[in-house]
Amino acid sequence: MTRRGRRDQAAETIAAGVESGQELFGGKLDWDDGYFSHRGAAVELSLTSTFRRLPQLVAASARLAWRADRVALAMVAAAEIGRGVTGAFSLLATNQVLIQLFAAGPTPGRVRAALPALTAVAISGIVTALLRAASAVAAGRLEPKVERAAEVALMTKVSRVEQATLEDGDFKRLLQSARWGTDAARRMIGNAIGIATALVSLAATGTVLTVLHPVLLPLMVLITLPQAWGAVRDARRRYASVQRWIDHNRQQQEVEWHLGNLGSGPEIRVHGAGKYLLHHYRRMAAASEAEETRLVRAEAVTDLASAALAGLAAGLTYTVLGWLVWTGRTDLAASGTAVLAIRIGTGALGQLVQQVQAAYKQSLFLGDYDRACAIAEEHAIPVGGMAVERFPDEIRLEKVSYSYPDRDAPAVDAVSLTIPRGKIVALVGENGSGKTTLAKIVAGLYRPHAGRILWDGVDDTELDRDQVFDRVALVSQSFVEWPFTAAANVRIGRAVPEADGRRPVLPEPRSGDAAESAGPGAPVGVPDGLTAAARYAEADQVVDELPKKWDTLLDRSYVGGVALSGGQWQRMLLARGVFRDAELVIADEPTSALDAKAEIAAFTKIRALADRGHTVILITHRLASTRLADRIYVLDHGRLIEEGTHTELLAQGGQYATAYRMQADQYDTGPRAG
Numbered sequence: 001m002t003r004r005g006r007r008d009q010a011a012e013t014i015a016a017g018v019e020s021g022q023e024l025f026g027g028k029l030d031w032d033d034g035y036f037s038h039r040g041a042a043v044e045l046s047l048t049s050t051f052r053r054l055p056q057l058v059a060a061s062a063r064l065a066w067r068a069d070r071v072a073l074a075m076v077a078a079a080e081i082g083r084g085v086t087g088a089f090s091l092l093a094t095n096q097v098l099i100q101l102f103a104a105g106p107t108p109g110r111v112r113a114a115l116p117a118l119t120a121v122a123i124s125g126i127v128t129a130l131l132r133a134a135s136a137v138a139a140g141r142l143e144p145k146v147e148r149a150a151e152v153a154l155m156t157k158v159s160r161v162e163q164a165t166l167e168d169g170d171f172k173r174l175l176q177s178a179r180w181g182t183d184a185a186r187r188m189i190g191n192a193i194g195i196a197t198a199l200v201s202l203a204a205t206g207t208v209l210t211v212l213h214p215v216l217l218p219l220m221v222l223i224t225l226p227q228a229w230g231a232v233r234d235a236r237r238r239y240a241s242v243q244r245w246i247d248h249n250r251q252q253q254e255v256e257w258h259l260g261n262l263g264s265g266p267e268i269r270v271h272g273a274g275k276y277l278l279h280h281y282r283r284m285a286a287a288s289e290a291e292e293t294r295l296v297r298a299e300a301v302t303d304l305a306s307a308a309l310a311g312l313a314a315g316l317t318y319t320v321l322g323w324l325v326w327t328g329r330t331d332l333a334a335s336g337t338a339v340l341a342i343r344i345g346t347g348a349l350g351q352l353v354q355q356v357q358a359a360y361k362q363s364l365f366l367g368d369y370d371r372a373c374a375i376a377e378e379h380a381i382p383v384g385g386m387a388v389e390r391f392p393d394e395i396r397l398e399k400v401s402y403s404y405p406d407r408d409a410p411a412v413d414a415v416s417l418t419i420p421r422g423k424i425v426a427l428v429g430e431n432g433s434g435k436t437t438l439a440k441i442v443a444g445l446y447r448p449h450a451g452r453i454l455w456d457g458v459d460d461t462e463l464d465r466d467q468v469f470d471r472v473a474l475v476s477q478s479f480v481e482w483p484f485t486a487a488a489n490v491r492i493g494r495a496v497p498e499a500d501g502r503r504p505v506l507p508e509p510r511s512g513d514a515a516e517s518a519g520p521g522a523p524v525g526v527p528d529g530l531t532a533a534a535r536y537a538e539a540d541q542v543v544d545e546l547p548k549k550w551d552t553l554l555d556r557s558y559v560g561g562v563a564l565s566g567g568q569w570q571r572m573l574l575a576r577g578v579f580r581d582a583e584l585v586i587a588d589e590p591t592s593a594l595d596a597k598a599e600i601a602a603f604t605k606i607r608a609l610a611d612r613g614h615t616v617i618l619i620t621h622r623l624a625s626t627r628l629a630d631r632i633y634v635l636d637h638g639r640l641i642e643e644g645t646h647t648e649l650l651a652q653g654g655q656y657a658t659a660y661r662m663q664a665d666q667y668d669t670g671p672r673a674g
């Protein structure tokens with residue numbers, strides 16, 4: 001086939017693959033992920049900009065290493081400088097060996113004369129090996145420390161950032177990219193050491209070459225430049241291709257995944273979706289192959305061109321060397337050493353270009369890491385404030401408003417209400433009316449954008465937020481199913497915070513745990529310990545059925561782990577809330593997954609909690625349960641539209657009464673078999 005014919009066929013194959021992607025995905029398949037914010041950045045990196053960034057990259061790595069482990073950094077620096085010195089020394093000793101060997105006289109005498117220099121070459125070889133090992137050991141100590149320090153710093157800041165910032169789309173994307181920054185920090189140390197090794201080696205060979213003859217140094221650079229150009233060109237081309245084809249490859253992977261996926265299995269087989277997907281998969285894979293072939297061909301051409309240019313430069317260098325020897329400007333021994341030095345130096349220059357490019361890529365993620373840390377610090381939950389001596393008799397909201405960043409309408413709009421201590425306050429309203437948002441504001445999770453919250457008359461912005469959190473238990477419908485043991489899943493409700501630099505510990509059940517304090521006959525009241533909390537929430541039956549009881553891992557992805565049903569999880573969550581033993585319980589659809597019997601029991605216990613002095617904010621759509629609330633607030637589009645007791649609200653005949661009657665009618669006059 002002619003070259004043109006081959007090119008046309010490749011173009012057709014690529015077009016067919018792209019068409020398949022278009023048919024299945026409607027075009028690009030772009031992930032909304034911070035990692036991809038640096039798309040195309042490396043394409044901008046030319047040979048000159050590569051070298052321009054060098055000092056900045058080395059300085060950034062040195063700063064990281066300095067903070068993580070100064071001793072290891074000093075060890076690496078000393079070992080690398082030592083390697084440079086021994087490298088130069090070894091070259092000079094080699095020169096001496098050659099001088100002695102090329103001198104006039106009988107061979108045994110020349111060899112004898114060369115022996116001291118040969119010994120020096122051997123010793124410097126041994127010292128170089130020792131220094132390389134020392135540098136590797138120190139780097140091995142430094143790199144994980146840098147990564148760990150970066151990870152801990154980021155996670156510490158992120159775990160303290162305001163929830164609203166954490167939910168902000170831009171911060172979320174930045175954080176995704178910043179997470180790569182911790183790995184990038186470690187890699188950059190490796191790159192920086194590679195750069196340092198190359199620079200030191202270059203300095204050593206450069207010095208030796210200049211001593212031998214000043215013209216040799218520029219000649220060495222001349223040999224390396226085409227190689228460096230070729231390497232940068234190949235890297236840029238490949239990177240650009242990866243960026244151009246990233247969506248296509250993602251589409252291809254997506255199809256591949258579905259072909260073998262358990263969930264897609266029935267349709268793949270029964271509906272014949274497999275044949276359809278395979279057809280497109282083949283076309284997409286062929287397009288990817290065509291692109292790979294194009295790349296490999298282009299790389300071969302570049303490599304050939306750079307090798308030819310480097311060969312020309314090498315020819316010129318060796319001609320100049322020959323001329324220097326011929327005209328007596330340098331001797332044979334020096335030219336032999338120069339050949340050796342040039343070989344070492346060109347290798348070092350190649351390594352330098354490669355390492356700077358790699359370090360540059362890492363530095364982009366490190367930049368995101370720094371930005372994410374700065375934003376997390378700026379939006380951190382404030383530490384300190386007025387101590388919360390006791391839970392207030394009344395929490396009062398005055399014209400509280402809150403808007404999510406990407407929404408025009410406020411989620412909570414000028415809401416004023418009172419939450420009395422030891423009462424059940426129900427928040428009801430249609431989906432999206434602002435109930436959960438309002439509860440999160442009361443919990444201190446979101447700061448209102450307008451209005452204020454008063455704890456017995458004290459503005460809650462003046463209170464120590466950690467102490468506010470300490471008095472709140474969240475029993476939410478979007479609970480966390482921790483991939484931990486059953487015991488840890490409950491105990492995490494009140495994990496002891498990090499103290500005196502020791503690792504955080506989950507609390508042991510407090511005094512009077514289990515059966516003694518809360519037997520079957522003592523369902524009312526907040527029990528002390530783990531087993532008692534489980535019994536109170538009726539999670540004990542769930543635990544009893546687990547193969548290793550409390551020690552069972554609640555995640556089926558791990559060997560020995562088990563999966564719980566939605567209702568079983570909800571009981572565990574209730575137990576977590578009880579174990580937390582907080583004065584304000586925010587129960588957001590706490591029974592949505594429970595069966596009828598368990599739901600009734602749960603509401604009885606919520607009532608009991610309030611009777612014991614706990615304050616409960618209950619969010620539920622099951623209006624039969626709101627009858628037990630002392631006060632009901634009805635929200636609509638973020639505004640408070642009705643309030644009162646169940647009886648009062650029914651009498652008002654408003655939205656609550658309508659919704660209640662609709663639910664009641666379902667039971668009375670629900671669909672019947674005709």
Ligand SMILES: Nc1ncnc2c1ncn2[C@@H]1O[C@H](COP(=O)(O)OP(=O)(O)OP(=O)(O)O)[C@@H](O)[C@H]1O
Pocket residue numbers: 167404405406407411429430431432433434435436437438
């Ligand atoms: N994290 C968020 N980011 C942006 N908008 C949000 C977020 N959470 C909620 N909203 C929006 O705020 C409004 C109020 O939501 P909220 O969850 O408070 O309502 P709700 O009354 O609890 O709803 P539901 O009964 O469905 O649980 C809705 O319009 C919702 O889409």
